[in-house]
Amino acid sequence: MIQFERFTLANGLKVIVHRDTSTPMACVNILYNVGARDEDPEKTGFAHLFEHLMFGGSINIPDFDNALQQAGGENNAFTNNDITNYYLSLPATNLEVAFWLESDRMLSLAFSDKSLEVQRSVVIEEYKQSYLNQPYGDVWIELPKLAYKTHPYMWPTIGKEIDHIKHAVMPDVKGFFHKFYCPNNAILAVSGNVTVEQVKALCEKWFAPIPAGNPPLRKLPAEQKQTQSRKLVLERDVPVDAIYKAYHMGARMDQSFYAMELLADVLTDGNASRMYVELVKNKKMFSEISAFTMESFDPGLFIISGKLSEGVTLEAADEAIQEELKKVVLAQVKKEELEKAKNKTESQLIFSEISILNKAMNLAIFELLGGAEEANKETEKFNKVSEVDLLVEASRVINENNCSTLYYRSKNKANGN
Amino acid sequence: METEVKLDRTTMPVFGKEANIDIVHAQEGKLPNGIPLYSVNAGTQDVIKVEMIFNAGATQQNKPLIADTANSMLEEGTTKHNSEEIASMLDYYGAFLEVAAYHDYAAVTVYSLGKHVAKVLPILEELVKEPSFPQQELDVYLTNKKQRFLVEDKKVRAVAARNFPALLFGDAHPYGHVTKIEEYDTVKQADLQSFHKTNYSPNGCAIIVSGKFKEPLMNMIGDHFGGSTWKAQQTEASKKVDITPSAEKKHFMAKEKALQCAIRMGKPLFLKSHPDAIPFQILNIILGGYFGSRLMSNIREDKGYTYGIGSGVVFMKDAGYFQISSEVGSDVCDKALIEIYKELDRLCTEPIPQAELQLVKNYARGNFLRSMDGPFSLAERFKHIWLHGLDYSYYEKYVSTLAEITSAQLMDVAKKYLQKDSIYELVVGAKK
Numbered sequence: 013m014i015q016f017e018r019f020t021l022a023n024g025l026k027v028i029v030h031r032d033t034s035t036p037m038a039c040v041n042i043l044y045n046v047g048a049r050d051e052d053p054e055k056t057g058f059a060h061l062f063e064h065l066m067f068g069g070s071i072n073i074p075d076f077d078n079a080l081q082q083a084g085g086e087n088n089a090f091t092n093n094d095i096t097n098y099y100l101s102l103p104a105t106n107l108e109v110a111f112w113l114e115s116d117r118m119l120s121l122a123f124s125d126k127s128l129e130v131q132r133s134v135v136i137e138e139y140k141q142s143y144l145n146q147p148y149g150d151v152w153i154e155l156p157k158l159a160y161k162t163h164p165y166m167w168p169t170i171g172k173e174i175d176h177i178k179h180a181v182m183p184d185v186k187g188f189f190h191k192f193y194c195p196n197n198a199i200l201a202v203s204g205n206v207t208v209e210q211v212k213a214l215c216e217k218w219f220a221p222i223p224a225g226n227p228p229l230r231k232l233p234a235e236q237k238q239t240q241s242r243k244l245v246l247e248r249d250v251p252v253d254a255i256y257k258a259y260h261m262g263a264r265m266d267q268s269f270y271a272m273e274l275l276a277d278v279l280t281d282g283n284a285s286r287m288y289v290e291l292v293k294n295k296k297m298f299s300e301i302s303a304f305t306m307e308s309f310d311p312g313l314f315i316i317s318g319k320l321s322e323g324v325t326l327e328a329a330d331e332a333i334q335e336e337l338k339k340v341v342l343a344q345v346k347k348e349e350l351e352k353a354k355n356k357t358e359s360q361l362i363f364s365e366i367s368i369l370n371k372a373m374n375l376a377i378f379e380l381l382g383g384a385e386e387a388n389k390e391t392e393k394f395n396k397v398s399e400v401d402l403l404v405e406a407s408r409v410i411n412e413n414n415c416s417t418l419y420y421r422s423k424n425k426a427n428g429n
Numbered sequence: 430m431e432t433e434v435k436l437d438r439t440t441m442p443v444f445g446k447e448a449n450i451d452i453v454h455a456q457e458g459k460l461p462n463g464i465p466l467y468s469v470n471a472g473t474q475d476v477i478k479v480e481m482i483f484n485a486g487a488t489q490q491n492k493p494l495i496a497d498t499a500n501s502m503l504e505e506g507t508t509k510h511n512s513e514e515i516a517s518m519l520d521y522y523g524a525f526l527e528v529a530a531y532h533d534y535a536a537v538t539v540y541s542l543g544k545h546v547a548k549v550l551p552i553l554e555e556l557v558k559e560p561s562f563p564q565q566e567l568d569v570y571l572t573n574k575k576q577r578f579l580v581e582d583k584k585v586r587a588v589a590a591r592n593f594p595a596l597l598f599g600d601a602h603p604y605g606h607v608t609k610i611e612e613y614d615t616v617k618q619a620d621l622q623s624f625h626k627t628n629y630s631p632n633g634c635a636i637i638v639s640g641k642f643k644e645p646l647m648n649m650i651g652d653h654f655g656g657s658t659w660k661a662q663q664t665e666a667s668k669k670v671d672i673t674p675s676a677e678k679k680h681f682m683a684k685e686k687a688l689q690c691a692i693r694m695g696k697p698l699f700l701k702s703h704p705d706a707i708p709f710q711i712l713n714i715i716l717g718g719y720f721g722s723r724l725m726s727n728i729r730e731d732k733g734y735t736y737g738i739g740s741g742v743v744f745m746k747d748a749g750y751f752q753i754s755s756e757v758g759s760d761v762c763d764k765a766l767i768e769i770y771k772e773l774d775r776l777c778t779e780p781i782p783q784a785e786l787q788l789v790k791n792y793a794r795g796n797f798l799r800s801m802d803g804p805f806s807l808a809e810r811f812k813h814i815w816l817h818g819l820d821y822s823y824y825e826k827y828v829s830t831l832a833e834i835t836s837a838q839l840m841d842v843a844k845k846y847l848q849k850d851s852i853y854e855l856v857v858g859a860k861k
Contacts, residue, residue: 036802081719084794084798086799101799108442129733134733135736137734138736140689147583282516282520296572322572352521362475362476363474365474
């Protein structure tokens with residue numbers, strides 16, 4: 013249970029405060045309601061590139077990191093398809109430094125040409141490091157493309173292709189900033205050894221003077237219902253064949269999400285999970301297998317991925333997965349199976365609340381998703397899922413006509429056969 | 430409004446001079462059979478971590494992979510339960526098990542909610558005392574490990590990480606040994622059984638408990654691990670192998686068509702107890718130990734050659750080393766190397782400007798505070814002095830050195846340890 017208070021500034025900035033006096037630290041998390049899904053299809057990767065530029069100096073402060081480190085702080089940020097999130101932690105005695113820094117880059121960036129030029133290269137190296145120079149790295153470019161035909165989840169956060177990043181120019185950067193980086197498109201969460209009065213005063217001083225903007229209303233094309241199974245075969249220089257199956261499912265706050273998360277645990281989480289016992293241990297068809305949801309805010313994907321054991325064909329592996337999935341559609345999972353998944357989930361949530369940073373981040377994310385109080389309803393929502401709910405949801409999602417399958421074939425093996 | 434003072438956004442707000450850093454010490458106790466029991470009772474959440482440390486690292490094994498495999502296999506079956514049953518029991522209580530074998534020790538850790546810990550401790554006891562290393566589980570484990578090895582072998586970063594320590598310590602030494610895929614075939618059930626018998630025993634064991642708990646927990650730990658029926662074992666002194674660094678300093682390993690090169694550079698250093706250990710760690714922060722470090726500023730933020738570059742210091746029981754690591758675009762690899770050497774050279778020849786030193790001192794102090802935040806972090810900090818035979822005066826020394834050290838002293842340390850020609854270099858990537 014995370015206690016919090018909430019208020020909104022006149023310019024629309026939403027603020028959430030969580031007080032935890034057991035720590036000498038404070039965390040400041042700012043979430044901007046913009047992600048890769050808001051990008052122009054011809055200029056993808058922009059939200060993420062922009063996140064890098066947020067560290068390239070703001071209108072009054074030439075070096076964000078330098079100033080924060082001076083105050084004993086540390087920070088980072090991430091971008092995904094849904095949001096861009098910035099977070100920092102520092103000794104609570106230096107809290108005002110965080111307000112000074114974050115408010116200045118919300119006010120305006122310095123828009124330095126040098127920063128744009130360098131960060132383009134940095135992001136291109138990141139692209140190579142994570143997606144291209146990595147075995148199986150391009151799965152996360154190819155699989156979304158196969159699964160989504162209209163919704164912008166079809167491209168990865170880092171961008172469809174390196175060329176989109178290469179061609180980013182300053183007018184794009186400025187346009188993006190003015191469109192999305194305004195107080196009424198952001199949520200500020202502060203946690204740690206702070207008081208609500210202190211945060212209020214600091215907000216009035218540093219954030220209130222920033223004028224509101226006109227963030228666009230999000231109107232994304234909904235993904236059409238998939239009616240036919242899709243398949244893609246890739247051949248790559250990897251040592252082992254792999255398979256990926258992506259099924260369309262509900263959005264983060266739908267009931268469907270909670271059922272599918274628990275189903276993923278029942279199937280592959282830990283040494284006692286169904287697919288692990290059956291496919292890795294007993295049949296020895298896979299060396300590893302995992303099921304997970306993408307946790308996306310709009311309707312997302314339920315994914316099964318596995319690496320095949322020596323001598324197993326992709327077709328046989330695919331069939332074995334489907335056979336296991338059929339079982340959860342034909343009969344309810346056992347009471348104990350669901351109970352274990354719930355207990356583990358509850359425990360994970362409690363452990364995650366040790367960290368004041370996690371707490372601030374969660375509060376901000378749930379505030380966007382429908383209200384910070386939702387962060388405290390997660391356990392209850394998971395616990396409410398019954399064996400029947402799981403069966404109903406699994407039958408809706410687990411269906412080959414709702415699935416995109418990627419066979420990732422080892423080139424060496426293909427030649428050898 | 431009468432008078433409105435214009436907000437000055439150009440000057441950093443004055444920030445508080447922090448009070449003294451208050452380090453919560455671990456409490457020391459002893460179980461009836463002599464096992465030291467350390468505890469950190471702190472925090473607000475009803476969570477408990479119990480970490481058991483054993484003299485069961487790679488330096489204690491007589492052949493490759495035994496320490497690591499024995500440690501990983503503890504959860505794969507006991508005399509009473511099979512792998513699936515063990516996992517089911519832990520899942521049921523929402524507990525998490527973590528096993529890890531390092532060079533000098535191995536650890537078995539459970540994380541549990543306070544309300545379930547009484548049910549979780551017997552499982553931990555069973556894993557530690559009565560693992561059976563079932564043959565069929567071992568076969569699956571080794572087959573899958575080999576596959577994972579092949580996948581890792583495609584990553585330049587992984588290949589560099591695996592091969593670099595051998596340049597500093599030699600392939601024959603456990604600190605430097607490069608795992609080869611054939612070695613997985615030499616691991617036998619009997620090796621694991623005998624390694625477990627001698628190395629997972631009360632002598633050489635220590636327990637560190639952290640979280641928010643009540644006193645009876647200490648008695649429970651005693652009930653499970655403090656009895657006299659758990660017999661101490663004679664341990665043979667593991668054979669000493671000499672450290673033999675590579676004669677050549679520069680090494681290259683080819684990875685066809687790699688888009689990036691992995692770079693590892695560094696050298697052997699001293700033990701954590703050495704008087705230069707703290708000054709060198711401060712020097713390391715300046716070089717590559719934080720986002721604003723010289724390597725990051727130059728090679729990422731100025732040149733854009735990489736997504737990330739950093740350096741770090743590793744302390745083991747009988748040696749220490751320093752290393753720089755990065756992945757850079759294949760086309761700019763040579764240029765990146767030149768810049769890295771330039772940065773090492775600059776530390777040896779130019780005093781660190783006052784402003785930069787002050788920044789690093791402030792940052793490191795904040796970071797130190799962060800690293801002591803919460804019961805698990807406090808337990809971790811304790812472990813990292815205890816493992817090296819140090820006490821809390823080490824951290825006091827760290828804080829005072831941080832406050833007092835000068836540019837001149839840091840340049841002396843750089844001159845002593847960061848001469849270019851003393852640095853080992855490994856590049857893994859495409860041939861030019």
